[in-house]
Amino acid sequence: MIALFSSRGPSPWGDLKPQAVAPGVAILSSVPGGGYRKASGTSMASPQAAGIAALMRSAVPGLTIAQTRYALTTTAAHAIVTNYPNNDYGWGRVDALNAVVSVLHTGSISGVVRRGDTGMPIPYASIQADARVGTWSNAITDEAGRYLVYGATSLYTLTASAFGYASHILFAVPIVTDTITLRDVALAPLPAGRVSGRVTDASGTQALTASLLIQMHR
Amino acid sequence: MTITVHGAYSLALPIGTHVLRVQAGAHRVVTAEVTVTAGQTVTQNFALPDAPTILLLDSGRWYNGSAIHYYRQALDDLNYLYDEWPIRDVTVDLPTTATLRAYDGVIWSAPLDSPGLIGRVVLSAIF
Numbered sequence: 001m002i003a004l005f006s007s008r009g010p011s012p013w014g015d016l017k018p019q020a021v022a023p024g025v026a027i028l029s030s031v032p033g034g035g036y037r038k039a040s041g042t043s044m045a046s047p048q049a050a051g052i053a054a055l056m057r058s059a060v061p062g063l064t065i066a067q068t069r070y071a072l073t074t075t076a077a078h079a080i081v082t083n084y085p086n087n088d089y090g091w092g093r094v095d096a097l098n099a100v101v102s103v104l105h106t107g108s109i110s111g112v113v114r115r116g117d118t119g120m121p122i123p124y125a126s127i128q129a130d131a132r133v134g135t136w137s138n139a140i141t142d143e144a145g146r147y148l149v150y151g152a153t154s155l156y157t158l159t160a161s162a163f164g165y166a167s168h169i170l171f172a173v174p175i176v177t178d179t180i181t182l183r184d185v186a187l188a189p190l191p192a193g194r195v196s197g198r199v200t201d202a203s204g205t206q207a208l209t210a211s212l213l214i215q216m217h218r
Numbered sequence: 219m220t221i222t223v224h225g226a227y228s229l230a231l232p233i234g235t236h237v238l239r240v241q242a243g244a245h246r247v248v249t250a251e252v253t254v255t256a257g258q259t260v261t262q263n264f265a266l267p268d269a270p271t272i273l274l275l276d277s278g279r280w281y282n283g284s285a286i287h288y289y290r291q292a293l294d295d296l297n298y299l300y301d302e303w304p305i306r307d308v309t310v311d312l313p314t315t316a317t318l319r320a321y322d323g324v325i326w327s328a329p330l331d332s333p334g335l336i337g338r339v340v341l342s343a344i345f
Contacts, residue, residue: 153320211240
């Protein structure tokens, strides 16, 4: 939501202002003398926009000012209101990931991870995409079982795994510039067994109330 | 995944090898590796040795000089449970003696000060 103290457009010459917005109310920042404090204003918001510009230029050296401005505004997130651009939010709230992805012309793989038997989506499944050239990218599925991994143009080996399911590997999944490759994955539930026992003190006689954590699985 | 156990437990788990970690207040942590096979029940009992209750105080936090990870690592390696009390702001985060007395032992990490330094007089001289 736009701050009450934020300046609004248009400019005296009728230009759209601001061009974009960044968070600037109660932003935690480091302060002189060692420590952190919350502060508000353009001193908090503009470093985020500048940081995203720097991130884009380190990803793509030689990116021009016009290209940087174009990427910042075209990838900005549209929230709260629907009439973009406008003189409160400009083209929207700057978005670091989308801005960098747009200048790198990254592609992605996306899809839904489901149970092989019932077809229900599996949330919190992990997806790893390994490129033949040695780079990798990973993601965790959301509540609807959906995942999205970004990567440079290459062929990827996609591994989907989730607790209680047999892992599944898809070979030679392509990532193509500015394109989403769709790959749904079905995971077969593993058969189950039981573990049971008692939790006691050292003598083995006094039962204890304890928390039991299933820490690792392989 | 964490569950609360009252004395006895029975869990359905997918086949494979799992590491189970059991912890209870005033006891040392015990871990065990169990291998689950389809349709079978494995028995795994946990006997937890007694341990002191420990409070880990991090006084390094208020001047961004925390060295608490050394203590965490040592206590974790020895399977001791502990509570943590970070002093982020010396004006509000100081523990009372009642808080400290509730524990069998208090480890006060103070890399660049000392527990005795955290008093009103010394602080007013610093700020």
